[in-house]
Amino acid sequence: MARTKNALRKHEIAPRIDETIPVEGYVELAKYISSITDDTEEEKDDAVYYDGDGTPSNEVISLAEAWTVEGTYDPEDAAQKMVDRMKRKLGADRNIWHRITYTSGVVVEGPATVNDIITGGGDAADYDAFSCVLNYTRIPTVTAAIPEV
Numbered sequence: 001m002a003r004t005k006n007a008l009r010k011h012e013i014a015p016r017i018d019e020t021i022p023v024e025g026y027v028e029l030a031k032y033i034s035s036i037t038d039d040t041e042e043e044k045d046d047a048v049y050y051d052g053d054g055t056p057s058n059e060v061i062s063l064a065e066a067w068t069v070e071g072t073y074d075p076e077d078a079a080q081k082m083v084d085r086m087k088r089k090l091g092a093d094r095n096i097w098h099r100i101t102y103t104s105g106v107v108v109e110g111p112a113t114v115n116d117i118i119t120g121g122g123d124a125a126d127y128d129a130f131s132c133v134l135n136y137t138r139i140p141t142v143t144a145a146i147p148e149v
Helices: 078-085
Strands: 012-016 033-038 042-049 057-064 065-071 095-101 107-119 128-137 141-143
Touching: 012 078, 042 128, 078 107, 078 128
Parallel strands: none
Antiparallel strands: 012 095, 033 065, 042 057, 065 128, 095 107, 107 128, 107 141
């Protein structure tokens, strides 16, 4: 299997007005973004049973998929501007749709919340920092790639 560069995976966000997945209105988090990291957390329940050999088994009982975005802030970039407008907001005002399109064509999409927003700051000689965390609020929908004919 071929390796692919992370830069070819698209992360897009759109405002979340209701629970209908939008067809349009997405903007890509890409310009001046240097790193997007999968920071998913899983909660596991470990157990050992007498019908086994004493080796603990674990079951994933909850999943919080999160993606940390980092780069340089550009106040003219549509996606970064959308995140910046949420910086001093609470609750539903931080709700978005987050869509990931992999190079394979697989699309992962679902409702998310924007947390830990930074749109400025840093050393005097540096450009303003940009970062945020996109937390899915439920397990996102995965759409398989359409096979090529």
